[in-house]
Amino acid sequence: MAKLEIVHYPHPALRWKSRELTKIDAELEDMVQQMFDLMYAARGIGLAANQVALPYRMFVINPSGDKDSKEDEMVFINPQISRRNGSEEDQEGCLSLPEIYAPVTRATRVVIDAFDLSGQQFEMDLEELDARVVQHEYDHIEGIMFTDRVAPGPLAKVQPLISDLEMQFRNRQKEGTVPSDDQLKAQLLALQKARTGG
Ligand code: ZN
Numbered sequence: 001m002a003k004l005e006i007v008h009y010p011h012p013a014l015r016w017k018s019r020e021l022t023k024i025d026a027e028l029e030d031m032v033q034q035m036f037d038l039m040y041a042a043r044g045i046g047l048a049a050n051q052v053a054l055p056y057r058m059f060v061i062n063p064s065g066d067k068d069s070k071e072d073e074m075v076f077i078n079p080q081i082s083r084r085n086g087s088e089e090d091q092e093g094c095l096s097l098p099e100i101y102a103p104v105t106r107a108t109r110v111v112i113d114a115f116d117l118s119g120q121q122f123e124m125d126l127e128e129l130d131a132r133v134v135q136h137e138y139d140h141i142e143g144i145m146f147t148d149r150v151a152p153g154p155l156a157k158v159q160p161l162i163s164d165l166e167m168q169f170r171n172r173q174k175e176g177t178v179p180s181d182d183q184l185k186a187q188l189l190a191l192q193k194a195r196t197g198g
Helices: 026-041 126-141 152-175 179-195
Strands: 046-048 058-061 074-085 088-094 098-104 109-115 121-127
Touching: 026 046, 026 058, 046 126, 058 126, 074 126, 088 126, 098 126, 098 152, 109 126, 121 126
Parallel strands: none
Antiparallel strands: 046 058, 058 074, 074 109, 088 098, 109 121
8 A cells, every 4th residue: 555645735635525435454454544643643633535635435533632542543434424413613624724724613413323444333422522523524525625614704814825725736736746636536536446346
């Protein structure tokens, strides 16, 4: 498995509606371990497959943010949010939108089911920060960025930072240090074929 890295907006993987995984194997375990390592190195508390340019319905979280707190690590494979209750606004950030923070309204409580790395299905009832992280990461596998959910006023404040990121990304593509969108999409399609049966 190639070495994964966190991609930044506007990498096309962040707008990809990911497909369900059809197999769990050693290579997938390696991807998950790399995702945890990258998340801790970037001081995040959640990371979705789309953020490492993998078009799969999978994400990892550790709301404690502490890499030594293994009991707080959770892997969600083919997750589904079955219930959402309540509503609360709070600041969010994203490892794919570095230095950008803005308020997002989310459900305060969610019920989510998914498969873990051993292929066992589980269901969890999550509240507060756990619920927020899971909703943020679930959005990623749908190709949704948290900034899509920010109200126009606060969004206008961070728009210059978003535009900077866009410009940096397009400049790297012009220099040839980042592949073109078409090439990146072709890579995503190949990865999708390999593990989702489509
Ligand atoms: Zn994010």
